[in-house]
Structure formats: C-alpha cells, structure tokens
Amino acid sequence: MEAGVNFIDTAEAYHTEALVGKALAGMKRDQLVISTKKSYRKEISPALVRSGVETSLQQLQTDYIDIYNLHGVAAADYPMLRDEILPVFAQLRTEGKIRFIGVSEMFGEDKAHQMLLDSLPDDLWDVAMIGFNILNQTARQQIFPQTMAQNVAVQIMFAVRRALSQPEKLVAAVQELISVGQLDPAEIDLANPLGFVLEESDASSIVDAAYRFCRYEPGVHVVLSGTGDLAHLQANIASLCRPPLPEGVVQKLRHIFRNASAVTGQ
Ligand SMILES: NC(=O)c1ccc[n+]([C@@H]2O[C@H](COP(=O)([O-])OP(=O)(O)OC[C@H]3O[C@@H](n4cnc5c(N)ncnc54)[C@H](OP(=O)(O)O)[C@@H]3O)[C@@H](O)[C@H]2O)c1
Numbered sequence: 001m002e003a004g005v006n007f008i009d010t011a012e013a014y015h016t017e018a019l020v021g022k023a024l025a026g027m028k029r030d031q032l033v034i035s036t037k038k039s040y041r042k043e044i045s046p047a048l049v050r051s052g053v054e055t056s057l058q059q060l061q062t063d064y065i066d067i068y069n070l071h072g073v074a075a076a077d078y079p080m081l082r083d084e085i086l087p088v089f090a091q092l093r094t095e096g097k098i099r100f101i102g103v104s105e106m107f108g109e110d111k112a113h114q115m116l117l118d119s120l121p122d123d124l125w126d127v128a129m130i131g132f133n134i135l136n137q138t139a140r141q142q143i144f145p146q147t148m149a150q151n152v153a154v155q156i157m158f159a160v161r162r163a164l165s166q167p168e169k170l171v172a173a174v175q176e177l178i179s180v181g182q183l184d185p186a187e188i189d190l191a192n193p194l195g196f197v198l199e200e201s202d203a204s205s206i207v208d209a210a211y212r213f214c215r216y217e218p219g220v221h222v223v224l225s226g227t228g229d230l231a232h233l234q235a236n237i238a239s240l241c242r243p244p245l246p247e248g249v250v251q252k253l254r255h256i257f258r259n260a261s262a263v264t265g266q
Pocket residue numbers: 009010011071072104105106107129156157158159160161162165207224225226227228229231232233235236
C-alpha cells in the first residue's frame with residue numbers, strides 16, 4: 001500500500017485470504033480493491049457459494065469483497081455455472097456482499113480463450129482475469145474487442161510467469177512455437193529471442209519489458225504481478241509505473257508472435 005499498490009488478488013484455493021486480511025487490517029478499506037476467487041471443481045452449490053463468501057469475508061476481515069471471481073472456469077462447465085451458480089453471485093452483488101462478478105480462465109488448458117468466447121455474449125461478467133503476455137497475445141483479437149464493447153474490466157495474469165523470467169524457459173517456449181509452425185525462425189534469434197527488446201528500448205530486463213508490454217495494451221485495466229520476493233515486487237511496481245516500450249519494439253513483438261497461441265509462458 002505504501003508503495004502504491006491498491007489491488008490485491010487472492011483466492012479461497014490459495015489459503016492466503018486470512019494472511020491478506022491480517023496484512024490489510026487497519027488500512028483504509030475504500031482505498032483498496034480486494035479480489036478473491038471461489039473454487040468450484042470439487043463441489044459447488046448455491047449454499048456452498050453463500051457459505052464460501054461468508055468465510056472469505058471473515059478471513060479477509062472485511063464486510064464486502066470488491067471482485068468475487070469464479071476460479072479457473074473451463075468452457076465445459078460454463079453452462080452449469082451460468083444456470084445454477086451465477087444467479088447466487090448476482091444476489092450477493094445486490095446484497096452488497098460483493099461489488100463485482102468476476103471470472104478467471106483456465107489459461108493452461110484454454111489457451112484460445114474458449115470459455116470467454118462462450119460466456120461473454122451472455123454479458124454476466126463485470127470483470128475477467130485473462131492470460132496475456134508477449135508470447136501469447138491471442139486475447140487481443142479474440143477477447144479484448146468484446147470486453148471493451150461490454151465494459152468488462154480486464155485483469156491480466158501470466159504477464160511474466162516462467163518463460164519471461166527464466167531465459168532457458170524462454171528458449172524452450174520459442175522452440176515450441178517454431179516446432180508447431182507458429183513462429184518464423186527467420187524472425188528470431190533462438191539463442192537470445194528477446195535480446196532485441198533490451199537493445200532497442202530502455203527496458204532494464206525482460207521482466208520489465210513484459211509488464212510494460214501488458215500495461216499499455218488497449219483494453220487492459222490491471223496487470224497482476226505474482227511474486228514471493230520483496231525486491232521483485234519493488235522492481236515490478238517500478239516497471240508498471242514506467243512509460244510504454246517504444247512503439248517500434250511493441251510492433252515488432254506483435255509481429256513476431258502474431259500467430260503464437262500454443263504456449264502460455266508457464
Ligand atoms: N486460473 C487462475 O485463476 C490463475 C492462474 C494463474 C495465476 N492467476 C493469478 O494471476 C496473478 C499473477 O500471477 P502470475 O503467476 O500470472 O504472475 P506473473 O507476474 O506473471 O509471474 C510470476 C512469476 O514470475 C516471477 N517473477 C516476478 N517478478 C520477477 C522479477 N522481477 N524478476 C524475476 N522473476 C520474477 C515470480 O517468481 P518470484 O516469486 O521469484 O518473483 C513467478 O515465478 C495472481 O494473482 C494469480 O491469482 C490466476
């Protein structure tokens with residue numbers, strides 16, 4: 001909070017809500033946006049949503065949740081969730097226990113955003129958590145035009161993950177894209193795939209470039225940063241406050257990865 005962060009994302013499944021609640025106790029609640037997620041895979045029912053939200057409120061030490069997300073929704077489960085569970089989310093919003101209804105996609109298994117393609121036409125989400133990064137920019141064509149048209153707020157996950165924070169994972173991801181024909185090897189230096197970004201911009205690292213790439217994407221509202229390292233957190237806050245990468249570099253990244261959809265950056 002002191003460093004300027006006002007958005008916290010957690011989840012029932014992470015078992016971190018109580019820690020977040022403890023950390024935020026005494027902070028000015030109206031200056032914070034708290035997002036948490038309801039798991040549904042093992043078991044779900046309207047009663048479990050009601051008891052789940054009460055537990056989350058208690059653990060977070062608050063009387064409302066800003067964004068209550070359905071966690072990691074698979075396309076196959078969406079019709080059931082829409083018919084049986086989302087009406088309860090809407091009631092909770094009317095009651096003021098949650099402010100906005102959110103969804104996070106299962107990016108690893110749903111790299112082409114099928115669940116969002118199926119569900120966005122129903123216009124039930126206020127907020128969507130979407131996988132997007134330099135290596136998989138598919139949401140730009142498939143999803144962001146629709147979220148913008150429907151005024152659905154977008155949180156980005158996977159901005160960095162492992163492939164953009166570990167050089168050997170980046171090479172492996174690029175090799176995979178080449179092997180499935182989604183990246184032209186003539187357009188990239190396999191030994192140092194994103195070296196040109198550091199040469200042609202003021203980016204201090206690939207991680208810095210990766211957060212800034214997402215931050216200025218039209219249709220994006222929040223870029224999440226996941227870290228367990230205080231120095232990384234401080235660096236990432238600084239990255240998210242820096243200006244966009246030079247337009248030429250952004251266009252090059254858009255061009256090189258224009259057909260890339262096979263990797264998440266994991
Ligand atoms: N389906 C879902 O609902 C779902 C799935 C995945 C993630 N999420 C959400 O997405 C949010 C963001 O998580 P993410 O994993 O996508 O975050 P991310 O910011 O893309 O990646 C985090 C990874 O990058 C590393 N990293 C971060 N900053 C770094 C730095 N400055 N230098 C080097 N390495 C750095 C972290 O390791 P260190 O800890 O070492 O910094 C971690 O391995 C979370 O709030 C999570 O809830 C949701």
